[in-house]
Amino acid sequence: MTTKLEISVDCCFCGKNHRTEIVLPPGWEHRTGGVDSEVGFCPDHARVAAFADAQCPGCVGGWGDCPMWRAFAFSHDRSIGPEDYQALEAGQCPRRVNGTISIDRARGTMTDLDLSDQATVEAGKAFAQAIREYVETYPARG
Numbered sequence: 772m773t774t775k776l777e778i779s780v781d782c783c784f785c786g787k788n789h790r791t792e793i794v795l796p797p798g799w800e801h802r803t804g805g806v807d808s809e810v811g812f813c814p815d816h817a818r819v820a821a822f823a824d825a826q827c828p829g830c831v832g833g834w835g836d837c838p839m840w841r842a843f844a845f846s847h848d849r850s851i852g853p854e855d856y857q858a859l860e861a862g863q864c865p866r867r868v869n870g871t872i873s874i875d876r877a878r879g880t881m882t883d884l885d886l887s888d889q890a891t892v893e894a895g896k897a898f899a900q901a902i903r904e905y906v907e908t909y910p911a912r913g
Contacts, residue, residue, distance in 0.1 A: 777805040782813035783834065783844075784901045785908065789813075810834060818897035825890035826864040838866040843902050849911050851902065859899040862890035 774795040781788050789811070795801065810833075812820050827837075834840040842851040858865035890898075 776801050779807045780811035781809045783810050784816045784905050787813040816901050819901050821894035822890040822898040825888045856899045860895045862892050862895040
């Protein structure tokens with residue numbers, strides 16, 4: 772029996788979607804037949820990935836818990852301001868929390884994280900611009 776798995780990746784800024792299908796090797800099965808990810812970056816927003824790679828590891832469990840994300844996304848009362856954009860454009864998240872260790876339960880390892888790592892200015896500017904576009908595209912409700 773051949774098991775196919777549909778993978779769907781949505782851009783977290785604009786909602787563009789990429790779908791693909793893979794065939795699992797013999798003997799492999801998947802409970803739902805599909806995997807959905809809403810934390811992707813489309814080609815228009817791919818430069819933001821470098822910011823996330825530098826600033827997000829170890830901060831919070833996911834973007835649903837991220838104070839920066841909550842400041843602009845799915846928000847009735849947006850609290851993102853000029854000082855936030857300025858910090859982002861410099862390559863630093865103004866609302867970074869936690870971030871001292873990373874735990875890999877599968878391997879049973881714990882890794883220190885270097886919090887001095889800063890995103891490039893290019894990645895920071897891409898993130899700030901993506902937020903501006905998001906806020907324009909999805910006005911605050913309420």
